[in-house]
Amino acid sequence: MFKWFGKVNFCPYTKVSEFANHLKDGHLMGSKCKKCGYESFPPRADCDRCLSGDFEYKEFSGLATLVTYTKIHAAPTGFEDVAPYTVGVVDLKETGRLLAWFGDTISDDEIMIGMELQVVPRIFEELPEIKVYYSLEKPGTTWSTSESAT
Amino acid sequence: MTRVGIIGIGHGQFGRRSDATVQELAFEAYREAIEDAQIDPKDIDGSVIGSVPEYHKQRSLPGVVQEYLGLNPIPTWLTEVACASGSAAIRTAWMGIQSGVHRLMAVIGCQKMTELSTPEILALMGRVGEVQWESVFGTTFPAYYAMFAKSHMHEYGTTREQLLQVAIKNHFYGAKNPNALFRKEITIEKALESDPVSDPFQVYDCCANADGAACVILASEEIAKESAKPVAWLDGIGCATASMSILRRPKLTGLPSAEEASRVAYEMAGVGPKDIKVAEVHDCFTIAEIMAYEDLGFCDKGAGGRFIEDKQSYIGGQTPVNVDGGLKAKGHPIGATGVSMTVEIVKQLREEAGERQVPNADIGLTHNVGGIGQYCFVQVLRRD
Numbered sequence: 001m002f003k004w005f006g007k008v009n010f011c012p013y014t015k016v017s018e019f020a021n022h023l024k025d026g027h028l029m030g031s032k033c034k035k036c037g038y039e040s041f042p043p044r045a046d047c048d049r050c051l052s053g054d055f056e057y058k059e060f061s062g063l064a065t066l067v068t069y070t071k072i073h074a075a076p077t078g079f080e081d082v083a084p085y086t087v088g089v090v091d092l093k094e095t096g097r098l099l100a101w102f103g104d105t106i107s108d109d110e111i112m113i114g115m116e117l118q119v120v121p122r123i124f125e126e127l128p129e130i131k132v133y134y135s136l137e138k139p140g141t142t143w144s145t146s147e148s149a150t
Numbered sequence: 151m152t153r154v155g156i157i158g159i160g161h162g163q164f165g166r167r168s169d170a171t172v173q174e175l176a177f178e179a180y181r182e183a184i185e186d187a188q189i190d191p192k193d194i195d196g197s198v199i200g201s202v203p204e205y206h207k208q209r210s211l212p213g214v215v216q217e218y219l220g221l222n223p224i225p226t227w228l229t230e231v232a233c234a235s236g237s238a239a240i241r242t243a244w245m246g247i248q249s250g251v252h253r254l255m256a257v258i259g260c261q262k263m264t265e266l267s268t269p270e271i272l273a274l275m276g277r278v279g280e281v282q283w284e285s286v287f288g289t290t291f292p293a294y295y296a297m298f299a300k301s302h303m304h305e306y307g308t309t310r311e312q313l314l315q316v317a318i319k320n321h322f323y324g325a326k327n328p329n330a331l332f333r334k335e336i337t338i339e340k341a342l343e344s345d346p347v348s349d350p351f352q353v354y355d356c357c358a359n360a361d362g363a364a365c366v367i368l369a370s371e372e373i374a375k376e377s378a379k380p381v382a383w384l385d386g387i388g389c390a391t392a393s394m395s396i397l398r399r400p401k402l403t404g405l406p407s408a409e410e411a412s413r414v415a416y417e418m419a420g421v422g423p424k425d426i427k428v429a430e431v432h433d434c435f436t437i438a439e440i441m442a443y444e445d446l447g448f449c450d451k452g453a454g455g456r457f458i459e460d461k462q463s464y465i466g467g468q469t470p471v472n473v474d475g476g477l478k479a480k481g482h483p484i485g486a487t488g489v490s491m492t493v494e495i496v497k498q499l500r501e502e503a504g505e506r507q508v509p510n511a512d513i514g515l516t517h518n519v520g521g522i523g524q525y526c527f528v529q530v531l532r533r534d
Contacts, residue, residue, distance in 0.1 A: 006286025010277060042283045042397065068304075068402055070296035071349040072288060076276025077269065079288030084346075087287050089297060089396060097397040099284050113304045133286070 004130045008078035015045030022057065023121045023132045026143035029057040030096060041096030062119035064090035064136070067097065069111055088136050090117055103135035118142075154247045155374030155381035156531070158187025158367030159493045164481040165331045167361035172206060172262040173218035179365035179486075180219050180258055187367045188378040189254070194367075196252045197226040200239030200259040201485030204274060207265055215258060233434065234520030235259065236364070236488025237527035241387055243368045253370045259489030260363035271359075278521070280395040292356055292435060294396060294522040296348040299437035301402040303350070306452035310350055313436040314341045315458045317354045320433060320472050324479020326506045331360045331481030355436040360481025364489035366496070382496040382514075386419030386530030388412060394524040403452075405523035408445035412517070412528045416447075419530035421513060423447030426469055426530075428498045428508040430491035432519035433476040439463075442517050443471070446528070465508050473498075473506045488518035492529060499533040 003012035004020040022029045031043035035052035041060060046053050067089045075083035086102045088111070098119060102111065117136045121143050124131040160182030162175055170178075176199075184191055197219070199212040208214055216226040229238035236259030246252035266274070278291045302308045318338060324330040341354035374381045390410035393399055400406060416422055423446055431446070433439035440454035448469045449457045457463060463471035474480055474494040477487060495514035497503045516529045 007288070008276070008286060010281035010285055014282065068297040068301045070293050070300060071346075072290060072293050073346040073348060074290065074292065075288055076285075076290055077273040078276060082288070085288060086349075087289060087293065087297075089402075099287055099289065099397060101287055113300065 004132050006133060007082070007124065007131060016043045018057065019043055020132055023134065024123065024130065026121050028060045028062050028119055028121055028134060030060045030094060031055045032058045039095050041092050041094070041098060060092055060094050063093035063139070064117045064119050066090055066111070066113055066115045066117055066136070068113060071108065086111065088117070090119065090136060092119070098134070100134050100136050103137045103141070105138040105141050106136065151248060153371040153374070154244050154384045155369050155371065155377065156366050156384060156492065156496050157369045157374050157377040157379060157381055158183040158189065159496045160184070160186060160365040161329050161490060161493045162363045163329055164360045164362035164483055166264050167262070168264065170361070172208065172211065172260050173215045175262065175361060175363040176215045176258050176260040177218055179260070179363040180256060183256065183365040183367050186379060189367065191220065194221065194224060194254050194256050196224055196243070196246060197221055197256040197258060198239040198243045199226060199228050200236035200257065200489060201228060201261055202230055202232060202235055203228070205261060205263050205266060205484070215260065221256070231525040232520035233432065233482070233484050234488055234518045234525045234527050235485040236490070237516065237518035237529065238389070238488070240366065240368070240489065240492060240529070241389060241527060244384055244387055247368055247370050254373055255368045256365060257368060257489060258363060258365045259486035261483035261485040262361045263359040263483060264361055283397065284395065290348060291522070292348040292351050295435035295437055296351050297396065298402050298441065299350055299435070302437060302440065305403050306455065308440065308455035311338065312440070312455035312459050313350065313355060314338050316433060316436040316439045317341055317478055319458065319464060320476040320478035323473045323506055324475025326504070327474045327480060330475040330479050331358060332475070332479045351435060357434050357477035357482040360483045362481060362483035362486045362490070364486045364493050366489055366492050380500050380533055382499045382531045382533060384529060385532050386415035386421070386528070388414030388418065389525070389527045390414065391525055392523050394521065396522065404441045404445045405519060405526060407523050407526035408442065408517060408519065408528070411526040412446045415515070415528040415530045419532065421530060425513050426515045427511040427513055428473065428495065429469055429471045429515040429517065430474070430494050431471055431476070431517040433472055433478050434482060434519070438519065439471065439476065446515065446517060465506070470508045473503070473508060488516070488527065491516040491518055492531070495531050499531060
């Protein structure tokens with residue numbers, strides 16, 4: 001159900017569609033190649049190291065470090081109602097990177113490159129359909145605490 | 151390898167061209183190039199069109215352009231690598247001539263960007279990045295370069311003012327280019343008053359969409375030696391890629407594709423960065439030009455901000471860059487941009503650049519980036 005991922009989703013069909021199911025249940029999953037063991041985030045079905053298509057999901061902690069960020073004022077279609085919003089790119093503790101919005105636990109003036117962050121699975125409570133994403137929050141923020149906060 | 155020479159150049163007016171279709175824009179540049187080269191169009195044995203299809207209502211653009219130019223039945227095809235499509239077209243023609251399949255080719259970069267409505271543009275803007283994991287958070291083209299800028303500022307202390315000095319320089323030279331979209335100088339105060347786009351960028355950090363076309367005529371060494379005009383030899387041509395996703399880039403303070411493409415181009419031409427007398431670089435955003443100074447080796451890593459602050463990229467400085475106004479002031483009709491860069495360098499090598507002429511410009515360079523750096527093409531051009 002990858003169509004659940006993102007406020008606007010551009011590619012509902014993928015070999016890693018179970019990612020969105022896991023995210024809905026509060027789990028951030030990367031991938032691990034069953035043949036050579038190469039781990040990846042974002043998850044990928046096909047290993048570009050050994051070319052195997054055999055993979056499994058591996059849960060990531062969501063512990064992360066901020067690499068860069070920007071506050072977007074001029075928003076594209078589908079994001080006008082949430083603009084301006086701040087996106088950040090983080091290095092994940094295990095491996096790989098992700099890009100996400102900053103959540104409510106961090107204000108703009110607290111954002112600094114190199115800061116420690118927690119990636120937290122989220123559900124758009126305000127939308128009628130199921131829409132999941134993840135946000136960048138203060139360390140210690142959990143899925144359950146962000147749930148009760150919304 | 152045989153040498154490939156550029157023997158004709160043509161460049162139309164960039165801007166909001168509500169007066170013309172894309173094939174009519176292509177014709178303006180093509181006619182000028184044919185007249186410049188003083189050749190019979192019947193001798194052309196193929197064309198390559200550089201353009202990005204999703205902006206046009208007309209599907210399969212090469213067909214309509216080839217017909218309108220009167221070039222049937224010789225072959226044509228399209229190259230597409232986002233904003234580097236024009237340089238990809240030149241490389242493809244260079245390959246055709248190198249291989250001996252072709253001898254004389256027309257390369258036309260052309261783009262009509264104002265056919266789309268604002269909602270259509272906004273929808274396209276939201277799909278510029280990798281759509282599975284990034285565009286779902288509303289990323290935009292400026293946002294990616296803004297994140298490069300944040301990294302560069304953090305790592306090297308590059309300042310807001312240094313970024314805007316790139317825009318000030320390019321508007322300064324754009325004012326001297328009759329084909330430019332914006333022909334007026336700007337001040338740092340005016341730039342700082344402009345609307346925010348994506349922090350730290352404001353409107354004046356960003357190039358503008360435009361309509362336009364440019365054309366170059368490429369010839370085999372044998373034909374080029376008979377050229378009516380001084381030949382610009384395409385002696386170095388490098389191209390390279392990097393991950394499309396910002397999540398898989400090894401660093402965010404430069405473009406690995408530009409480093410690799412320039413390494414190849416310098417090696418092929420047997421020159422180094424200090425030999426380049428004039429350069430056209432891909433300043434889609436202010437930080438992009440600063441990163442280009444570094445990726446191309448005009449200055450050390452991290453010294454790009456100081457390079458512009460010290461006016462080293464002005465005429466009279468170490469390496470004059472974008473003295474035609476760059477994407478910033480000239481406008482950025484995507485597919486035409488790479489060809490436009492080559493046209494400007496050929497003008498410089500021929501000493502036909504008028505009040506923006508760089509003295510003793512015997513070797514020039516173009517640096518044309520696609521997207522957020524997933525593609526980069528670098529050319530080294532030399533006169534006899």
